[in-house]
Amino acid sequence: MSAGNDACHSITPDNARHVPVMLAEVMDLLKPQAGRRYLDGTLGLGGHSSEIMRLTQGNALLCGLDRDPQALKRAEETLRPFLDSCRLFLCEYADFAAKLDSLGWDSVDGALLDIGVSSLQIDVAGRGFSFHEDAPLDMRMDMGGFSHEGRPAWTASAWHLVNEAPVQELARIIDAYGEDPMAGRIAKAIQRARESSPIETTGQLAGIVCGAYPPKWRKTARNHPATRTFQAIRMAVNDELGQLEKFLGSILSRLAPGGRLVIITFHSLEDRIVKQAFRLWSTECLCPPGLPVCTCGHKAEARLLTRKPILPSEAELFANSRAGSAKLRAIEKITPQQGRRL
DSSP: OOOOOOOOOOOOOSSSSSTTHHHHHHHHHHHHOOEEEEEOOOOOOEEEEHHHHHHHOOOOOOEEEOOOHHHHHHHHHTTTGGGGGEEEEEGGGGGHHHHHHHHHOOOEEEEEESSSSOOOHOOGGGGOOOOOOOOBOOOOOTTTSSTTTTOOOGGEEEEHHHHHHHHHHHHHHHHHHHHOTHHHHHHHHHHHHHSSSSOBBBBHHHHHHHHHHHHHHHHHOOOTTTHHHHHHHHHHHHHHHHHHHHHHHHHHGGEEEEEEEEEEOOOHHHHHHHHHHHHHHHHHHOOOOOOOOOOSOOOOOEEESSSOBBBOOHHHHHOOOGGTOOOOEEEEOOOOOGGGGG
């Protein structure tokens, strides 16, 4: 939002075709080889997976997952030249192990996650992920195809969360997932609005959030004031952090020795979770500093391939502004005798 303009307005989204984020960097770390097995837990439109298959001349085996049926259909079209070697499933990536079991795969030689909302989800107005066009509040990546058992009823969709979540929970979600300093004001503004009638559309919600911001903040904001709130609601509805934590709890045991795991995140909380897991897996001893001998017995199970996250190049950011917050991290599974190298 430009300085000096007190009005709240939408920002025209990119209209460029889908381009996989940091494609060359991902392939350089994953190092796909013919005859090996690969897991893509977030197929999206199939860009990363199609490159795996292209580099291996279609001679790798791919298990591809996505919980969005529209994305899965598009990925199938992208991977059509290689479908004989691909097995695609409508599945949350946290439940990958069951799909590997169904294929008889005890391990994979490489795994990839590209976490976050896809271009397809953002650009289809009816999905309710964006405030660029007025649309019904939804934001479900799975389009309602999976059970929310064990989670509060108000996480069923963005409509339910906005209209039914306790105001304290709304404030917590916007603060924790959106990192918005106006979280409390925004939550109270939503509460006041829904007392009159339900908040039905993305445009209504964006206007309410915008109005909760002090005029001075609106004048100087770099992005639309609703950006962080929409991100927070999407993450809560889709249990994005829970999915990531569940996946990380199982994936290392399913990587073959020498197998590599590559993860792209777009949010600081996601990146922190990945960073902490990778650090734990790659650390030889967890004892407090100063102990004369190790008493924890912890052994490194992985080798860090990225000491610091890899960020998109300036050229990529110029071509695809949506890659702006992406961070790429990777590890390689090691055998116990390799632990001393770390």
